[in-house]
Amino acid sequence: MRKSSTIFLLLIPIFVMAGIGIGYVLMSKGDDFPLSQSVVALKEAGQGKVIGEESTVTVVYRKGMELKTTTIKTKKYFEPLKQAGAAVSELLNGEHVTDREGMPEGAKLLGLYYGVDRIVYVDISSELKRNFSGDAAGEFLLLKSLYDTITSNIEADDVFLLVNGKEEETLGGHCYIKYPLKKMLTQEVKFNET
Amino acid sequence: MSGTNVCIGAYSINISIANIRHVCYNVRVVTKRYVLSTVLVVVAVVLWQLAAMAMESSNVTLRFSEQTGSFRFVFELPDETWLNQAKVAASYSVIKISLIDSFTIGAPKLPDSIKFSSRDNSIYLNVKNLDNIKVIRLNNPYRLVVDAYVTDYKKPEQSAPPEGKELKQLTIVIDAGHGGNDIGLPVANTKESVLTLSLANELSKMINARSAKAVLIRKDDSSITLAQRITEASKRRISMFLSLHVSEGRYFSVYRTTLPAGSQTIASRYKVDTLQAAYLERSLALAQALETSLKDTFSDVDVYHREMPLPLLSVIAAPAVLIEIPNSSDFLYNAAILKSISEAIYKALASYAKK
Numbered sequence: 001m002r003k004s005s006t007i008f009l010l011l012i013p014i015f016v017m018a019g020i021g022i023g024y025v026l027m028s029k030g031d032d033f034p035l036s037q038s039v040v041a042l043k044e045a046g047q048g049k050v051i052g053e054e055s056t057v058t059v060v061y062r063k064g065m066e067l068k069t070t071t072i073k074t075k076k077y078f079e080p081l082k083q084a085g086a087a088v089s090e091l092l093n094g095e096h097v098t099d100r101e102g103m104p105e106g107a108k109l110l111g112l113y114y115g116v117d118r119i120v121y122v123d124i125s126s127e128l129k130r131n132f133s134g135d136a137a138g139e140f141l142l143l144k145s146l147y148d149t150i151t152s153n154i155e156a157d158d159v160f161l162l163v164n165g166k167e168e169e170t171l172g173g174h175c176y177i178k179y180p181l182k183k184m185l186t187q188e189v190k191f192n193e194t
Numbered sequence: 195m196s197g198t199n200v201c202i203g204a205y206s207i208n209i210s211i212a213n214i215r216h217v218c219y220n221v222r223v224v225t226k227r228y229v230l231s232t233v234l235v236v237v238a239v240v241l242w243q244l245a246a247m248a249m250e251s252s253n254v255t256l257r258f259s260e261q262t263g264s265f266r267f268v269f270e271l272p273d274e275t276w277l278n279q280a281k282v283a284a285s286y287s288v289i290k291i292s293l294i295d296s297f298t299i300g301a302p303k304l305p306d307s308i309k310f311s312s313r314d315n316s317i318y319l320n321v322k323n324l325d326n327i328k329v330i331r332l333n334n335p336y337r338l339v340v341d342a343y344v345t346d347y348k349k350p351e352q353s354a355p356p357e358g359k360e361l362k363q364l365t366i367v368i369d370a371g372h373g374g375n376d377i378g379l380p381v382a383n384t385k386e387s388v389l390t391l392s393l394a395n396e397l398s399k400m401i402n403a404r405s406a407k408a409v410l411i412r413k414d415d416s417s418i419t420l421a422q423r424i425t426e427a428s429k430r431r432i433s434m435f436l437s438l439h440v441s442e443g444r445y446f447s448v449y450r451t452t453l454p455a456g457s458q459t460i461a462s463r464y465k466v467d468t469l470q471a472a473y474l475e476r477s478l479a480l481a482q483a484l485e486t487s488l489k490d491t492f493s494d495v496d497v498y499h500r501e502m503p504l505p506l507l508s509v510i511a512a513p514a515v516l517i518e519i520p521n522s523s524d525f526l527y528n529a530a531i532l533k534s535i536s537e538a539i540y541k542a543l544a545s546y547a548k549k
Contacts, residue, residue, distance in 0.1 A: 133379055135442045135518050136449060140502050169419055173372050174439070174516075176420055176505035187452045190501035 057087035060148035061100035062141040065191045067148065072096045081120075084153035085112045088122060091149050100145075102138050104131035110165065112150075118157040119180055120150055126164040129171050136174035137191055143175060147185045158182040252297040256317075258304055265308065265321065269338040277336040284327045289319040289342060307344075362405035364433035364547060369506065370394035370410065371439040374417025379440050382523045386440040387415060389527060393438050393519065397536040404540070406433075424509050434480065434543060435514035437506055444522035445496040446488045448481045448515055450474070451507035469511040476513040480546045484517060487542035491534055495520055513546075 055076035060069050074086045092107045094100050104127055111123035124146075134142065147159050158180035163171075169178055176184070200207050255270040269291065271277050281292040293315050301310050309320035323344045330339040370390040372378035378386025391412060398408035411426045412418050418426075427435060441447050453468050470477065481499060488497045507514040519535060 135379065135439060135447065135521075136504065136516060137447070137500055137502060138442055169421065173376055173378060173420075174504060183454055184503045184505075187454055187503045189452060189503075190499070192499045 055083065057083055057090070058149065058152035059087050059090050059097050060145045060152060061091055061094075061097050062102045062138075062145050063099060064101065065137065065141070067141060067145055069148075069152070070097055080154045081112050081114065084120075084150055085109055087149050087153045088112065088124075088146065091145060092124065092128075102134050102142055103145075104128050104133070104142075106131060111162075114156075115160070118155075119160050120154065120156040120158070121160045121162055122146065122150060123162040123165055129163050129168060132172045134172055136172075139170075139172040139174045140185075140189065143171065143177065143181055144185045147181045252295055254293070254297045254299045254317075256299055256301045256310075258302045260305065263343060265305075265342045265344065267319065267340045267342065269317070269340070271336045271338060274333070274336060277331055277333070277338060280331075280338050282327070282329045282338070282340055284324065284342075287321055287324045289321060289324070289327055289340060291317040291319075291338070291340065293317070364406045364543075365409060365430060366401055366406055366434045366436065366543065367409045367411060367427055367430070367432050368394045368398055369423055369427070369435070369437040370412045371437060373412050373415055376417060379442070379521055381440055381521050382526055384527060386521075389440060389519070390438040391415060392527075393532050393535060396532045397436075397438075397539055400536050400540050401543075406543075420506055423506055427506075427510060432510065432512040434546075435507070435510045435512050436539070437504075437514075437516040439516060439518045440521045441518035442521060444520045444525055445498055446485075446492070446520060447498045447500050447518040448484045448488070449500045449502065449504060449507070449518070450477045450481045450515055451504040452501050453503070453508060467505075467509055470508045470514060473511065473513050477507070477515055479549070480513040480542070481515045483542040483546040484515060484539065487538045487545065488535075491538035491541075495525070 053076045054073050056071045057074050058069060058071050060067050062068075072087075072090055074083070074090075077083050077086070089109045090096060091100070092103060092109060094103060106125070106127035108125040108127070109122070110125055111121070113121040113123070115121055132139070132142070143161070146161065150156060150159050159182065160180045161168075161171075161177050167178055170176060198209050200209055252272060254272070257268040257270070259266045259268075267289075269280075271280065271293070276294055279294045283290045283292075296315055297312075299312055299317065304310055307322035311318045311320075319340075319342070321342045321344060325343045325345050327343070328341040330341070331337070332339060370387075370393070372387035372390065374387070376387065378390070380386070381389055391414070394410055394412070398410055401408035409430065411423050451470055451474075453471055453474070485497045485499055488495075504516055507516060517539070525531075
């Protein structure tokens with residue numbers, strides 16, 4: 001009797017541990033759903049799971065005083081964030097969109113995140129700010145091209161720009177980027193030379 | 195002294211012929227003066243009434259409106275006789291309205307293409323590009339309507355009239371863009387942060403020396419964040435706000451800020467981030483004055499008007515614009531160029547303030 005109760009007492013912690021393990025595995029699998037409430041990070045665009053087929057992404061870029069939209073072929077990724085990351089990378093390095101203007105040299109995508117508030121956080125290397133060379137309209141068009149490229153490829157309530165992982169007040173001294181960009185970038189603008 | 199003394203209580207009066215004569219004389223003189231002054235007052239009142247009646251009867255009011263391709267002048271006349279006997283004639287660009295008597299006229303503000311004058315019993319309207327006229331006579335009240343049709347009509351952009359103040363009463367805040375580590379755009383022989391500071395110094399000297407008060411947000415080549423600029427600007431009551439920057443090419447740009455949809459409500463005028471809502475029309479008028487002045491001074495350089503969200507301007511409770519000066523290898527900056535730009539900006543500020 002004493003032997004069986006000892007075995008029973010030993011089995012209880014084993015069952016509890018097994019329950020915690022199974023629960024953890026199930027919970028962590030739930031994070032793979034798109035637009036989940038937890039934060040999904042893409043450390044580098046193009047490192048996600050490739051499905052094997054080709055896909056197209058939309059890139060919005062500056063040409064003169066206008067924004068133009070183009071679609072380019074890319075690998076098809078399982079996660080929409082990685083698709084959007086590929087589009088942002090294309091905008092930054094201009095491999096296929098060669099006639100883009102006003103993009104700072106050497107800027108790289110460091111990360112693209114979904115926040116709990118459905119705001120997409122885009123993290124770009126410090127070259128974006130360091131090598132920016134433009135006036136007020138140039139800064140606006142650069143931010144707008146980033147915003148439009150992201151929102152053309154994934155659903156997002158807003159976009160927040162980080163430079164080298166940090167919040168910045170401004171990119172070029174004209175526009176304020178300590179807030180999400182939508183409110184500023186969805187206003188009607190007028191450039192009378194276009 | 196001859197005569198009879200009469201005692202009334204404590205008083206004693208001497209009644210004599212001489213005294214009676216003296217009293218009668220005084221009564222006559224006083225009566226004469228009283229009658230004379232009364233007559234004079236009555237005459238003055240009658241004359242004043244007559245003058246007032248005469249003034250009232252000859253008061254002519256001019257009302258003006260503008261449609262596409264035509265101007266409408268409405269003259270409100272004292273009575274039917276004035277209306278029926280008014281003659282209207284047009285030759286070349288002059289319209290002459292002859293009335294039966296002399297008059298006083300209150301004229302509204304007319305566009306630059308119309309010159310108004312009155313002489314004797316006539317009114318002269320000099321209308322640029324006048325094609326033909328049409329005259330209508332209306333009763334109750336008595337109105338003479340003259341429609342002037344013009345060729346090459348260009349309707350001016352509508353803008354709210356700015357506050358009527360003289361420049362000498364104004365405080366103009368000048369924000370030299372960038373500074374310190376943030377050099378801004380590279381410019382041919384210098385950098386944006388230094389160039390905007392030089393221009394701000396030149397302009398503030400000019401403003402202070404002439405009439406108004408200029409306040410610089412950045413006084414040296416130091417870093418100032420946008421938030422610090424906003425704080426600095428909001429410390430004082432501002433009449434106008436200018437932010438100075440450099441453009442990407444060989445052109446000037448004058449910016450007015452835009453505000454998010456729904457910012458035109460009265461409540462928005464009291465929100466810190468949309469204080470500019472109440473001044474958008476005035477900022478447009480200031481921007482237009484700057485564009486005109488810069489075009490006049492630098493005829494070989496383009497001047498662009500731009501509107502986009504600019505946080506620094508959005509929080510300013512005064513007419514506020516951002517000016518970008520050219521950036522080109524064939525537009526080299528020196529003291530003379532900076533002075534010319536400052537002069538052009540100063541002229542625009544004065545022109546805006548005069549309105």
